Amino acid sequence: MFYEGVSISEANLFAITETGCNDSVHDSELIPPGYHIIRCDRADGRKQGGACLVATPWFELRRMAIPGDVIIDNQVFELPRTIIKNGEVLMEEECAGEFARFFQSVYKAEQPLLDVDASVAGAATVCEGARVHLDCLNLDDVRGALQRLKPKTSVGPDGIPPFLFRDCREVLAEPLLHIYNLCLKSAVFPETWKLTRVVPIPKGKMSSNVEGYRPVAILSTPAKVLEAAVHKRLYAQVSAQLTDAQHGFRPARSTTSNLLNYMSDVMTAVDSGIQIDAAYFDFKKAFDMVDNDVLLRKLASFGFTPHLLQFFASYMRDRQQFVEYAGYVSEPYHTRSGVSQGSNLGPFEFILMVNDLPDVLKEAKCLLFADDLKLYMEIGNQEDCERLQKDIDRVVAWSHRNGLQFNTSKCLTITFSRARHPIVNNYKIADVLMTRVSELRDLGVQLTSKLSFKEHIEKICKKAYRNLGFILRRAYDFKNIGAVIALYNTLVRSHLECNAGIWAPHETKYTLMLERIQNKFIRYLYLKQYGVYPFYPLKYPTLFILGMVGYNELRVRRQLAIAVYMFRLIRGKINNPELLERISFNVPDRYAERRRKPRLLAEPRARTNLLREAPLTRATRLLNQLSDRVDLFGCNMNEFTRAALSIICYD
Incomplete structure (x- = not known):
């Protein structure tokens, strides 16, 4: 095989196209002697397509350093150039330690007991038939977890890329199954897999203060696979016990389902002339402040067997993190509270932790999306306000019993009504007045007391126009049409359609305001595809252009x-x-x-x-x-x- 006079035997790295190869042809049959496969794109059961990346044994792939930037789950974040502490600029090697000290400060200092016997004794009574157990995994569990791995996610502290596990799943599934079942049988989670790599990501605009950054945790790949397999088996056993008020971290539930339920109740009441008062709660560092002893007791209340509780106690005990910044790493630090970030079991543990919160309410309804909590109730007189206040007090008492705190400065109340003189009541959290607002942001949607989505539509249009301008400038020389379309769908249309079923306008002026953004892009796309800019609306109608570029109206x-x-x-x-x-x-x-x-x-x-x-x-x-x-x-x-x-x- 030759290409422009160069023999494959002289190449250090080359790709072999596998078009036409069926499942009976193994990849190893296609490569010449003395070479090895470093990447294979052909998926199981795929009859043709894909390619093998082949290299000489001494050929080594090196990571390309991107100074100052980091890629987390396909998103590029710019790291802070300088960190300032007490007026002094820290060196890069000092920044990692400063981030570590700040991230560690949010966790509780006390070591949890994680006593299984005490957790079982203190658990709420559970039905004998509701025993949640997991004695062992099977091969399909591990293969499925390996298949679901995202191949392009970042490398964890073990340095093993996820695509290696995913592409080699047929070979790795059995040895991993043996290791995982030993972990479950002995009720021990390996210490090495408890170490997490943390990268600081800015919360908003770039800041020179560590408080302006949040930690993004990246786990070891074998730990991800084990957690994914365990989570799927356990969720199937506890799903029937989960409250219907929880819409976060659950299959076929989302912010859309949460807001649909909410707006269906609120709009029906307001249309009938009934006032709705809503209270929004903000947990303070909810995922980091979970008391692990309380969590273990909650798991026991769900019917987890003592052996499975012992496994979770081992999973939560002595977890560590380290911060990586600009090539420097901090000393590992313990996380003695909270649920594991970047994992499958962490969110699962949290929704089990707060599952009994709706049970304390007597009058008001509530909806949850992970740690986002809102209470709402129909208000007809002052007595209804007092009943809502009592339910707020019950939620506060629940938070104290379970070791969680509210950020009172961010807890809000709003009244939904179109009456001229609605009933106004000041609600409190532990003698602290909740801030009353006429407009707030709920799961990405701007809500007003009059239930007008004008402000939300105007806001997303401004953001979409800004992003579209960025695309039109940067993609001017792009030859790949697919890249331009992907940029628009990701950076523009995603904002115009996020929870659109909730705020979809029925007024023509707002419909046209949204369509105008896409119309500008499709005319640009038409120019890219056909080389002619459709200037004249009569000669190039919008519907004609939409059909030519393969788009539908946003409406x-x-x-x-x-x-x-x-x-x-x-x-x-x-x-x-x-x-x-x-x-x-x-x-x-x-x-x-x-x-x-x-x-x-x-x-x-x-x-x-x-x-x-x-x-x-x-x-x-x-x-x-x-x-x-x-x-x-x-x-x-x-x-x-x-x-x-x-x-x-x-x-």
Whole structure:
């Protein structure tokens, strides 16, 4: 084999295309003697495509140093150039230690006891049938965890890249399974895997103060695989006991499901002239301040067997971190509280920790997204305000019992009402007044007391325009159209569609405001693809350009997204019982049956446009239209999507 007169035998590094190779052809059969494979892209079961990266035995891959920057999960962050302490600029080797001291300061200093017997004795009573156990893993568990590894994530403290485990999973699965089962059998989590590499990432703008940075933890790859396999097995056993109020770190639940439930309650009440008071709570360093002894007791309350509790006690005991900055590392420090960052079991432990919080409430409703908590209640008189205050007091008492604290300066209250003179009450957290606001940001959506999303739309449009301008300037010389599209979808459209089902405008002026941003990009994309800029709107209509570059209107995408969500909900693909109970089948009378085909679902009766254009109402209206064309309970997703697009696009 030759390429421009150069023999492969003379090359140190080359790639072999595997197009046409089926599963019976092993990669080792394709490489010449004396070479070894350092990377293989062909996936299991893939009949063709991919490539092997082959090198001589002495050829060594070296990491390219990017001074001052760090890549975490495919995102490039600029590290601080200087860190200032007490007016003095620290040397780079001193910065790592300063970051370590700051990150360590948020953890509790006391060593947890992690006494399994005491945890079982102090646990709440559990049903004997609800025993959560994990004696061993099987080969499919480990293979699945290896398959789910993200190959391009950062290297942990062990220095082993995740793609190596993922690509070599067929070889590594059995020895890893043996090691993991020994860990479970002995109830011991290896000490080496408890060490975490931490990289400081700016919270917002660049700062020379360590307090302006947050730690991003990166675990060893074998630890990630073990945690992923254990998490999948345990979550299946405890999912039935999890509160429906929790929407964080759960499959098929998200900020969208949280806000849909919330806005469905709030908009229905406000449309009926009822006031809603909401209290937002901000936990202080929630994931870092979790008391491990309390957490172990909570696990026992879920029915974890003593042997499994012993494994989790070993997992939490003597965990360490070190900070890496500009090539320098700090001394390791202990984390004697909190849940493990950057892991699968850490978030799982946290939602188990706060799972009983909604049980303390007597009057108000609550919703959780991980550590984001909000209480809300209908207010008709001063007595209702007092009942809400009592529930706030119960939440504060729960936090004291469980060793968690609130950041009172960031705890807010807001009143949702369109009345001229709503009832105003000042709520307190432990004798400290909660700040009353008329506008706040909830899971990425700007909410106002009048439930107008004008401010939110204007804000995201400004940000989208700014990002679009950056793309148009930087991508001027790009030859790869796919790169330009990826930049737009990531930096612009993602902002225009984040939780769009909640705030989707029904007023034409705001719809046009959003569409104008995409229209500017698609004309630029048309120029890139066809070499002609579509100046004249009459000669190059927007719909024509959209079709030529393969895009849909943002309005179409918003309506399709909420329709697909509701379709998956009624088909049982999404677990959201609170929202599902709001959907009712329409039961027509005989007269209506004779005159026309009845609607499948009952639309909420709205008094104002607030409820008439609410997410649930819009979705119900669209599903009723679709029920005439497809069987909503028998069609597949492709059939549903085609029918939905045919209605939305020609609406």
